[in-house]
Amino acid sequence: MALAGPSHTTPPKQNQWTFVGEHDLEPGLFGGEPELKVSEKLKDRLCSPWKKTLVVRLLGRSISYAYLCSQLRWEWRQTGRLDILDLNDRTFLVTFHNDQDFLHALTGGPCTILDHYLVVHQWSPSFRTADKPHKSVVAWIQLPELPVHFYHREVLFALGNLIGRTVKLDYHTENMERGKFARIAVELDMTKPMATRIRLDGFWQPVLYENVPEICFECGRIGHTEESCSKKVCNVPNVSLTTKTHVLPIEGSSPSSESPVGYGPWM
Template identity: 35%
Template structure:
């Protein structure tokens, strides 16, 4: 009985049985295999992932865009920086325009007056049927020139004569026929001097204008009458300038003292004083042009 009481009073401690190394590694291997399987199931099975999301609504609310903890920014960093660059570029453009306007207005003594295309059309329209005139090489009074032009042109309607600087005038017509007659039926001679007639042009400045083209009568004195034939006279005239028309008496050969042709010449270039035909030199004369230096061929001095 004593032996049994001792066995009951003293607790029996379990003794650890020694395990072989293979038995110790067995639980570790089994646990690793189970973890690997779960991970493989989570990655390879999308159906399982969907079921997990459906089984956990709290996590779904936490990650959903509608939840309060998930907030979408108004603009991504790239969009925000791009918007900032665009605005800064626009501001730079506005600033550059304002700076250019400020630069133009830097000189208060010389302001720049802007003009639109509509304004140009409005203020230039009344001057379309106008001619710029000047008596070449001679100064004439306003009233004398007006009387002479009325006698030469014989206009159907009234035209205005406006005096400009540097002895220039503007003839402003109401009738298109009068305008074309004065423009194309020249050359016109006043006091044995040519009247230069040219189209009106915008921004005409008399102090800077230089007459280049001029319609003149050219004579070929002592030319034999057999050469008065129209085509051949024009052939000679092309050496002088651009032939416009042959004089009526020359075409009829009613007068054999000289052949006469209206030619457009460039008085800024040397003018011819002679030509050679059949091994003989023949002279050239210009009606109404008095200031020609035939040593250099230029108009303006002797």
């Protein structure tokens, strides 16, 4: 006999183990100690929610979690949801729910909070909280007066990889809407001197940098000033630095010359 009205039957519970396949987790021993092997398919599923996540490390004294959250939201001005997880007092995971917000935060250049520099890099499955802070920063470089026939996506990616690790091409560069310079976001190694030029098809191509903080005039590295430099390197190429709209003049030298001079206060 059927009864009229809404049903109050409790829906069956879903199997909580459907996420893990039959051979996704394999327990065993490694050198006599317990080990759990995880399949590549399961790792892909586990990592999927973290693909738009940045690791943020604070260099300097720690600040409160609430203050960091407010400052990051103000700095990045995201349009979508933003989740911030504190791992310890200097390391945070920031997960974005919007692709454009994620790329803007990753490639928008370095930022500081209370005069302390933030090291920001993309999360990866190999990340461990106990790891030493990344010595890298994502910044925009410019390749002024690059010959037009080199404005090709694969060529530009290869050029960026000579400077660091190419992260993104500027939209106008990729679509060749502006020909004054090519603009590429790269991950720079803070432990190495900044490249000032690259050799391309037989000629020297100057490299300009945008909004890179704390450049040492002594060794050309990022992350400290000349006063605190522990490496006295004099014979290094010349760096050309830019702001967002203007190239700083270089008096008496050219980054494309055959005999580059050392770094100096003109930076």
